[in-house]
Amino acid sequence: MPTTASPSTAPFIAAADASTPAATTTEQHAPPTTQRESWRQRSLMKLAALKAATPATPLLELSLRGLGEARILIKDERAHASGSLKHRLAMSLFEQALQKDWLTPGGPVIEASSGSTAVSEAWLARRLGLEFIAVVPRGTAFYKQQAIRSEGGRVVEIEDSARLCQHAQALADDSGGHFINQFRHAATAGDWRSDGAGDWASDGASDTSLPGECLAQIAARELPELQAVFLGAGTGGSAASFARHLRHKRHLHQGSHPHHESHRARVIGVDPEHSVYHACWQHHRAHGTRTTTLPAPQATNPIEGIGRPCVLEAFDPAHFDDYRRIADARSQAAALWLAEHAGLEVGPSTGTAFAGLLESLALRRARGESLAGSWLLLACDHAERYATTLGDPAWRAAQQSRLAPQRAWIEAFAD
DSSP, X not given: OOEEOSSOOOOOOOOOOOSOOOOOHHHHTSOHHHHHHHHHHHHHHHXXXXXXXXXXXXXXXXXXXXXXXXXXXXXXXXXXXXXXTHHHHHHHHHHHHHHTTOOOTTOOEEEEOXXXXXXXXXXXXXXHTOOEEEEEETTOOHHHHHHHHHTTOEEEEESOGGGHHHHHHHHHHHHTOEEOOHHHHHHHHSOOSOTXXXXXXXXXXXXXXXXXXXXXXXXXXXXXXXXXEEEEOSSSHHHHHHHHHHHHHHHHTTTTSTTOGGGGOEEEEEEOSSOSHHHHHHHHHHHSXXXXXXXXXXXXXXXXXXXXXXXXXXXXXXXXXEEXXXXXXXXXXXXXXXXXXXXXXXXXXXXXXXXXXHHHHHHHHHTTOOOOEEEEEEXXXXXGGGTTTTTOHHHHHHTHHHHHHHHHHHHGGGO
């Protein structure tokens, strides 16, 4: 069973009041530009209050006897108020849009998303008093669509997933709204430097970026130095945050902490079978350039949230030290194993990261290399969002024979 490696497990503080304060008499008679600026500043203050009320998510440790000295850590991003890793991205995207004056009072916020980002953005838009519209591929999990609507958002399904962004932009143009565009801005909007300016906090509170929070929790618990983090890429924003943060820490500690291994931790990507990101990374490794002219996969990707049929604007292969392509059956088996043996009900992308971690450590062991240190993955979202697959007992029973070899491979690491 996983154990908590972070003291921060308290319930989440209730979100700030979603209502927009009524305009004062002065504001009602102010010029439109003044009214808009007043609204923008109030919205930024609301957002700052929501961020301040968000505690660190738990850091869990998974015991696997077959991996010897390796310490397997799982950052449980399911604990966010909106239920997934994308909670952080939504905060960053809205903050960026407000700071740059891209949003207008009364104008809708529009996003192209396969689900989880839109759920978190709908949650945030409601608390900021903004209309929200999600453009999603047809077939997006019903639970995700239901979660968007439960937060007051509207869902627009389209057939061609490769044209999500074009459809979202057209909708923004027609409605006078703003396309917030995670695929363009995820890598730049995120908080990766942290507030701690390189100083380790005792509880992670002063290191507000995801990588900073992880490293602070590892240090506070006196766990072994971080060796690698395993990430699946949707937009590539989390990988960008980790890569930039680690380089930032390396620069800050250069000279004063020359042997601090965490600053040399590797970012390892994991990709589903039917995605172009692994091929993009291979091309970059071989030629030193980023290519977008790759053949589209011949089948639909069943691992929602990560992998793409084309290279998105925010994805940068240079942020990854290594990249592994994981069989879909192995990803699904790994997610189910975490639920049944570790009590962690997670989505399939978390299974992909867990399988990638196991494959990497198995290779190190085969080469006679040390497994000592901390090895990190993120629990991105909950299995309940996949009610027709991982969360469906009938689906699990039907897939039992197909997944059995992969489950046996995983179980060998627990012995």
